[in-house]
Amino acid sequence: MTAPRTTTPLPTATPLRTATLPSLSGSLPVPGYDRAQVRAGIVHLGVGAFHRSHQAMYVDRLLEQGRARDWGICGVGVLPSDRRMAEVMAAQDCLYTLVAKHADGTLEARVVGSVVEYLLAPDDPEAVVEKMAAETTRIVSLTVTEGGYALDPVTGEFNPTDPGVAGDLEHGGTPTTWFGLLAAALVRRRERGLAPFTVVSCDNVQHNGGVARRSFAAFAALRDPELGAWVGREVPFPNSMVDRITPATTDDDRAEVARRFGVDDGWPVVCEPFDQWVLEDRFPLGRPPLEDAGVQVVDDVDPYERMKLRLLNAGHQALAYLGRLAGHRLVHDAAQDPLFRAFLLGYMEEEATPTLLPVPGIDLDAYRHELIARFSNPAVRDTLARLAFDGSERLTKWLLPVVRDNLAAGGEVRRSAAIVAGWARYSEGVDEQGDPIEIADRRRDPLTERARRQREEPLVFLADRDLFGDLVEDERFTGHYLEALTSLHERGARATLEALAGRGPVPATAPGGTGT
Numbered sequence: 028m029t030a031p032r033t034t035t036p037l038p039t040a041t042p043l044r045t046a047t048l049p050s051l052s053g054s055l056p057v058p059g060y061d062r063a064q065v066r067a068g069i070v071h072l073g074v075g076a077f078h079r080s081h082q083a084m085y086v087d088r089l090l091e092q093g094r095a096r097d098w099g100i101c102g103v104g105v106l107p108s109d110r111r112m113a114e115v116m117a118a119q120d121c122l123y124t125l126v127a128k129h130a131d132g133t134l135e136a137r138v139v140g141s142v143v144e145y146l147l148a149p150d151d152p153e154a155v156v157e158k159m160a161a162e163t164t165r166i167v168s169l170t171v172t173e174g175g176y177a178l179d180p181v182t183g184e185f186n187p188t189d190p191g192v193a194g195d196l197e198h199g200g201t202p203t204t205w206f207g208l209l210a211a212a213l214v215r216r217r218e219r220g221l222a223p224f225t226v227v228s229c230d231n232v233q234h235n236g237g238v239a240r241r242s243f244a245a246f247a248a249l250r251d252p253e254l255g256a257w258v259g260r261e262v263p264f265p266n267s268m269v270d271r272i273t274p275a276t277t278d279d280d281r282a283e284v285a286r287r288f289g290v291d292d293g294w295p296v297v298c299e300p301f302d303q304w305v306l307e308d309r310f311p312l313g314r315p316p317l318e319d320a321g322v323q324v325v326d327d328v329d330p331y332e333r334m335k336l337r338l339l340n341a342g343h344q345a346l347a348y349l350g351r352l353a354g355h356r357l358v359h360d361a362a363q364d365p366l367f368r369a370f371l372l373g374y375m376e377e378e379a380t381p382t383l384l385p386v387p388g389i390d391l392d393a394y395r396h397e398l399i400a401r402f403s404n405p406a407v408r409d410t411l412a413r414l415a416f417d418g419s420e421r422l423t424k425w426l427l428p429v430v431r432d433n434l435a436a437g438g439e440v441r442r443s444a445a446i447v448a449g450w451a452r453y454s455e456g457v458d459e460q461g462d463p464i465e466i467a468d469r470r471r472d473p474l475t476e477r478a479r480r481q482r483e484e485p486l487v488f489l490a491d492r493d494l495f496g497d498l499v500e501d502e503r504f505t506g507h508y509l510e511a512l513t514s515l516h517e518r519g520a521r522a523t524l525e526a527l528a529g530r531g532p533v534p535a536t537a538p539g540g541t542g543t
C-alpha cells in the first residue's frame with residue numbers, strides 16, 4: 028500500500044474535515060447523517076484501498092438511508108506500514124473521498140463517513156484488543172491479503188513458520204499480528220462471558236471464511252489447544268465473494284480530486300463503478316441490513332467466489348505477466364489489445380468456465396464479456412504491476428485450481444500453461460526490450476534464482492514443489508508449458524499468443540529436462 032506522496036495542500040482545495048463538510052457539499056455529496064451518532068459495531072483489520080471502496084461504501088449507503096447507526100466501522104492498521112493511513116485518518120476525522128470512474132470519463136464521487144474511528148495496532152495494541160473485546164463489537168472483518176493467512180501454498184494448511192505469525196507464536200506477550208490481536212480479544216470476551224464476534228474475511232481467497240477459520244484455529248490451538256477447539260466450535264466465519272477493481276491511489280488521483288471537487292484529501296480512493304458482495308448469512312450476533320445496500324446475502328457463496336476468482340482474478344494473472352512482457356504497463360491497454368482480449372476470452376471460455384459450478388442468476392457469457400469491458404476501462408488506470416504483486420500467493424491460489432481440475436477431467440490447459448510460463452519468463456526480471464522488471468513478491472529471490480536457470484533447465488521453475496506440488500510430473504501440462512516457455516524465449520509474448528490462437532508458428536519440438 029503506497030500513500031500518494033504529495034503533501035503540499037492544493038491552493039484552491041478545502042481540507043477534508045467534519046467542520047468543512049458543509050462547504051464541500053456544494054461540489055460533491057457528503058454524509059447527510061450525523062456521524063457523532065454512529066457507533067462502531069464493526070472492527071476492520073487492514074484498511075487499504077479496497078476496504079474503503081467496498082465494505083465501508085456499503086455501510087455508508089445504509090447510514091445515508093438512516094439505518095445501521097450501530098454498525099459504523101473502527102478501522103485498524105495492523106502493520107507498521109499503516110502509519111501514513113493512521114495520520115491521514117486522524118487529520119481527516121476518518122473521512123475520505125471515493126471516486127468511481129466510468130469508461131467515458133464520467134466521475135461519481137462522494138465523501139464516505141462510515142469509518143468513525145481508526146487505531147494503529149503497533150502504537151496501541153491494547154486499544155485494538157479492547158475494542159474487539161467490547162460488547163458493542165459484533166463483527167470483525169479482514170482484508171489482510173492472500174498472503175496474510177499464513178497458508179502453505181500447496182497443502183493450503185496453516186504454516187506456523189510463516190514470518191507473518193511466527194513472532195506471535197514464539198513470543199506470546201503483546202500481539203503484533205492479526206492472529207495475535209484476534210486471539211487476545213476472543214480470550215478476553217470469553218473471560219467476560221461475551222459471545223464471540225463474527226469474523227468476515229473480505230480477501231480474494233477461495234472459501235475465505237473457512238480458510239480464515241482453519242488457519243486462525245490452528246494458530247489458537249498452538250497457543251492453547253482448548254482455545255483452538257473453542258474457536259473451531261464457536262466463532263462464526265462466513266464466506267464472502269468481494270468484487271470492485273480498486274487500484275492504488277496515485278498523486279494524480281489526489282490532484283484530480285482537488286481540481287474537480289475542490290477537496291484536499293490526503294488519501295482518496297479511486298475505483299471502477301462496478302461493485303459486488305456476495306455474503307453467507309451466518310451472523311449470530313446480528314449484522315447490518317446489507318441487502319438493502321446492494322449486497323447479495325446467500326446460503327452458499329461457493330459458486331460465486333469460484334466464478335470470480337477463476338474468471339476475474341485468474342484472468343488478471345493472464346494479463347499481468349504476458350502483458351508486461353509484451354510491453355504493456357496498464358491493464359486497460361492489455362485488455363484492449365485484440366490479441367490479449369482473444370487470449371483472455373479463450374482462457375475464460377475453454378479452461379476456467381468448464382471448472383465452475385452453476386451460478387444462480389448469472390449468465391456466464393455476459394459475465395465474461397462484462398469482465399473484458401471492466402478490464403478495458405481506461406479511466407481506472409489499473410496497473411499490471413499491481414496484479415503481478417505477490418504472484419506466488421495469487422497465481423497459485425486462483426489459476427492452479429483451474430489447472431488441476433482440468434487435468435483431472437481431461438480438460439484444456441494450453442492457455443493456463445502459457446500463463447504459468449509467462450510468470451516463469453517474467454520472473455527472470457528482464458523484459459523483452461532488455462529492461463529490468465521489478466519483481467514484487469515475498470518469494471522473489473527463489474523465484475528469480477530458478478527462473479534464471481530455466482534456459483538450461485527448462486522445467487526448473489515448475490519443479491518448485493513448494494509452489495506447484497507435483498504439477499511438474501504431469502506430462503500433458505509440461506508439454507504445453509515447455510512449448511510456451513520456448514516460444515516466449517525465442518519469439519516473445521505476442522508471437523506466443525498468436526501461436527496459441529492458431530495464427531503463428533508453433534515450435535516443432537520443446538526441450539526436455541525436469542530440473543530440480
Ligand SMILES: NC(=O)c1ccc[n+]([C@@H]2O[C@H](COP(=O)([O-])OP(=O)(O)OC[C@H]3O[C@@H](n4cnc5c(N)ncnc54)[C@H](O)[C@@H]3O)[C@@H](O)[C@H]2O)c1
Binds near residue numbers: 191
Ligand atoms: N484492490 C482490489 O481491487 C481488491 C478487490 C477485491 C478484493 N481485494 C482484497 O483486498 C486485499 C487488499 O487490497 P487493497 O487494495 O486494500 O490493498 P492495499 O495495499 O491498499 O491495503 C492492504 C491492507 O492490508 C494490510 N495488510 C497486508 N498484509 C497484512 C497482514 N499480514 N496482516 C495485517 N494486515 C495486512 C495492509 O497493512 C493494508 O492496510 C487484497 O489482497 C484482496 O484480497 C482487493
Ligand SMILES: O=P(O)(O)OC[C@@H](O)[C@@H](O)[C@H](O)[C@H](O)CO
Binds near residue numbers: 414
Ligand atoms: O487484490 P489482489 O492483490 O488480491 O489481486 C489483484 C486483483 O486481481 C484484484 O485486486 C482485483 O482487482 C479484484 O479482486 C477485483 O475485485
